[in-house]
Amino acid sequence: MTLEDYRWWTHTPLDEVELSVVIPAYNEAERILPTIGALASHLSAGRRHWELIVADDGSTDDTVALVEDLGLANLRVLGTEANMGKGAAVRRGVLSARGDWILFCDADQSTPIEQYETLLCALVESGAGVAIGSRAHLDAESQRRTAGRRLFSAGLRALVRTLIDTEVGDTQCGFKLFTREAGRTLCWVQRMDGFSFDLELLHLASTYDFGVVEVPVRWIDAPGSTVDPVKVSAAMLADLARIRINDVLGRYGRERPTVPTGPALHRSWLVDRAESPASAGAAGRVLEMAPGRSDESVA
């Protein structure tokens, strides 16, 4: 990548993009700028037409201000007043995306962005709608996990596969690539706002016959993670049950829905969120901040 490619991307507003990258962010002031730098320096190579969407989830630190201040031509910040959950942030970002391919990745760069091309190749070659980065091969190779933990993980994976009809080994890796149709369809139907939204997306992908290809990726553990594996597992089990219930009650349907576009998408999405029991009490005014603008408009 040449510096000129990067400068071109930062200064040239692109009307059409092949790739949209969505970063869900909650209080990521410390990590977000280096991650944006890493993404921009890699993805701008060859003057690729791409956009970056930071879907803020009600940060209380300087995340939004830091990103806005960059003033990059193809970077958008989607803000919200309330903390609604990672799933909600990803959904807003994906539904706002313009690219033919939509990648969502975590703000900590645990999966280096250089892995994007690997996922893209897998997606194109397989004809699938979703390519997910997977750490399952790392678990298999690790010698340091106790027998108890390996058994627990295997049990959890078996339960996931049983309840949500997926063969995926690593459902939670924060590095997933969608075709535009798959991403928008899945996120449109998605009801879960929290960490288990990945499970729901994978279940929906199976329901609507969007193929899913799992791709081993390099993954670097981000230090300072406060995730409690026991709590997360318990929450995951509860969410698995919720997905199953939604499915039985026909809330997802069996056919791919038609996703509205343009203003109709935002109006109907906002109405849907306001009425959805899943977001009761958590709905916030959704703000979209365009680069170089200081005013706000409801998305």
Added chain:
Amino acid sequence: MRVMELSVARTAAGTEITPIGRFDAHECENFKEICESVLETTADVRVHLAAVDFIDSAGLAELVRLMRRTREGGGDTVLVRPSTAVRVILELTRLDAAFEVEWADDTLLA
């Protein structure tokens, strides 16, 4: 798990530290130890960043810390030929203005 290699060479211009790979929070403790050892004998340090493909906030904080220590000792830290990825990160974090940097396209002064 550490993935960054680190080499140190003493020259007439000072001490050259060359990290290779990903400079993130996992590497900071080792980098700090190396720097402390270097600072016992010199306050002039050149950090070659051409082979660093990513640096996070923790890595940047270590560079800032090194810069402060060398300046306190009457010397300085020079960042040498940062890779494009590092250069972009330095610009986005506005640290490019804080450091003495020899960019890849600079003509070195004698």
